[in-house]
Amino acid sequence: MWSLLLAAALQTPLDRILTHDDLRGASVGAIVTTLDGTVLYERDSDLRLMPASNQKLLSVSYALHALGPDFRPQTRIWRLADRIAIDAPGDPSLSLADLQAAAAKVRFSDVTPIAVRQAYRVGVPSTWEHDDLPNRYAPQIMSFSFDRGAFQLYAENGKPVLVPESFGVTVRHFPGGVSEREYDPFKKLMIVRGDLPKARTFVENFALPEPDKLAAGVFGGVLVPLAELPASPPTLTITGKSVGEMAKECLVPSDNYVAEHLLLMAAGLNEALPNNVYAEATKRWRGFLVGTAGLDERTLTLYDGSGMSRHNLVTAASIAKLLRWAQRQPWSDLWMDALVSPGNGTLSSRLQGSSFRGKTGSLDMVSSLSGYVRAPSGQTLVVSLLMNHFSCPTAQARKIQDEFIRELEKMSSIGTAIDTSWKYEGALSKPDHRALDGSESARSGLDRRSALQGSHRRVESPHAPLTRKKRVAVRRR
Numbered sequence: 001m002w003s004l005l006l007a008a009a010l011q012t013p014l015d016r017i018l019t020h021d022d023l024r025g026a027s028v029g030a031i032v033t034t035l036d037g038t039v040l041y042e043r044d045s046d047l048r049l050m051p052a053s054n055q056k057l058l059s060v061s062y063a064l065h066a067l068g069p070d071f072r073p074q075t076r077i078w079r080l081a082d083r084i085a086i087d088a089p090g091d092p093s094l095s096l097a098d099l100q101a102a103a104a105k106v107r108f109s110d111v112t113p114i115a116v117r118q119a120y121r122v123g124v125p126s127t128w129e130h131d132d133l134p135n136r137y138a139p140q141i142m143s144f145s146f147d148r149g150a151f152q153l154y155a156e157n158g159k160p161v162l163v164p165e166s167f168g169v170t171v172r173h174f175p176g177g178v179s180e181r182e183y184d185p186f187k188k189l190m191i192v193r194g195d196l197p198k199a200r201t202f203v204e205n206f207a208l209p210e211p212d213k214l215a216a217g218v219f220g221g222v223l224v225p226l227a228e229l230p231a232s233p234p235t236l237t238i239t240g241k242s243v244g245e246m247a248k249e250c251l252v253p254s255d256n257y258v259a260e261h262l263l264l265m266a267a268g269l270n271e272a273l274p275n276n277v278y279a280e281a282t283k284r285w286r287g288f289l290v291g292t293a294g295l296d297e298r299t300l301t302l303y304d305g306s307g308m309s310r311h312n313l314v315t316a317a318s319i320a321k322l323l324r325w326a327q328r329q330p331w332s333d334l335w336m337d338a339l340v341s342p343g344n345g346t347l348s349s350r351l352q353g354s355s356f357r358g359k360t361g362s363l364d365m366v367s368s369l370s371g372y373v374r375a376p377s378g379q380t381l382v383v384s385l386l387m388n389h390f391s392c393p394t395a396q397a398r399k400i401q402d403e404f405i406r407e408l409e410k411m412s413s414i415g416t417a418i419d420t421s422w423k424y425e426g427a428l429s430k431p432d433h434r435a436l437d438g439s440e441s442a443r444s445g446l447d448r449r450s451a452l453q454g455s456h457r458r459v460e461s462p463h464a465p466l467t468r469k470k471r472v473a474v475r476r477r
Helices: 002-018 052-066 096-108 211-218 242-249 256-267 277-291 318-325 330-336 394-429 444-453 470-473
Strands: 026-035 039-043 076-081 084-088 110-118 121-123 150-156 160-161 170-174 180-184 188-194 201-207 221-225 234-239 359-365 366-374 382-389
Touching: 002 039, 002 052, 002 394, 026 359, 039 180, 039 221, 052 256, 052 277, 052 318, 052 330, 052 359, 052 366, 076 096, 096 211, 096 234, 121 277, 160 170, 170 318, 180 201, 180 234, 211 221, 242 330, 256 277, 318 330, 318 382, 330 366, 366 394, 382 394
Parallel strands: 084 110, 110 221, 170 188
Antiparallel strands: 026 039, 026 382, 076 084, 076 234, 150 160, 150 201, 180 188, 359 366, 366 382
């Protein structure tokens, strides 16, 4: 009865929020459920939409299930008579400092081959957009890499400086005029225009060019492929962070690099990935999502683990189902801690004081927000909001999402008060009254969904589409 009353109370105010003028012409999928799957509100929740970084909920849950939260990847290194051999299974926590420390212990005095077996060497995923590739948030994906595939541009004494080093990138500085940066990771050329500050100042992050070759260079040699691992014990081993730690480092700041590595590490755990890495990895990933988490295969189109690809499609209903499944796992406490909360990460300036925990997502004309809301009664609700093809500023789409969460928390409180009153009066007026059990209250079939459908009215936005500069900026989260 509580669920029925709350669903009725939520319908009108939540419909009002999602029929905002600025969402006219947009595709919006939304759903709110209890942890047992009872649908309290939905609006086109079976519409397949781009999830942006909500895709990370799917990849991180896969890694936690397949690898386990305590799994730590190990990069093994052998110093042999004529070369250095390295087994690189993938470790998104591997740093340049880790490699430098290892190199100091095994380095030859002369240049020698650095033979590396990489579990995957993708480079740039095929469906990522070209204008993203210079940026740190679109790094090349290789199992032998470091520092999350990124390096930094600083200004010092009015000149550009690359940190921790140039990695073979040529920098050309043209003072005066409009301040802008152009970087081609394939030509290893960066052009910096405009005056730079005298004081040491961080300017921007960029993607490393050919990170596996750079990693081999740390050991003083040239990268060559390794077909077979040595039979002897490794000279040393670099142990990475746990998957549980990496889950939080992925979800809170919405790190694309960590998400892709977690997906590929999980997919390649029991069987090596072939040359068509993502085709096979997404096949195995789909098997988990459908066979273990119980998602409908027809709702999933999977291309990468981070959500950078605009070819990814999923429904709000499927994301909500995954969130409910994760709550039943032995690592559910760790999962909740790994999600972003107001005042942190991608929610640093959003939903202050809210109980929301979950995941944000942004691409050009795409914004998503999915997670959990705790009602004042203590009831945990699952919510997923996917918005595509809006023409208003992304900040406005996020504002609408935040209003949805605020309304949901407020109405949850009202629903609890109504439910308490109903139970008290019913017990007095109907001696034979029997409280509904969980199965009786969990109506979530098609008849219920159709009853909860609201108007799908949209009103045109007065705002112009995002500029390219803004579009590139929003992809970082």
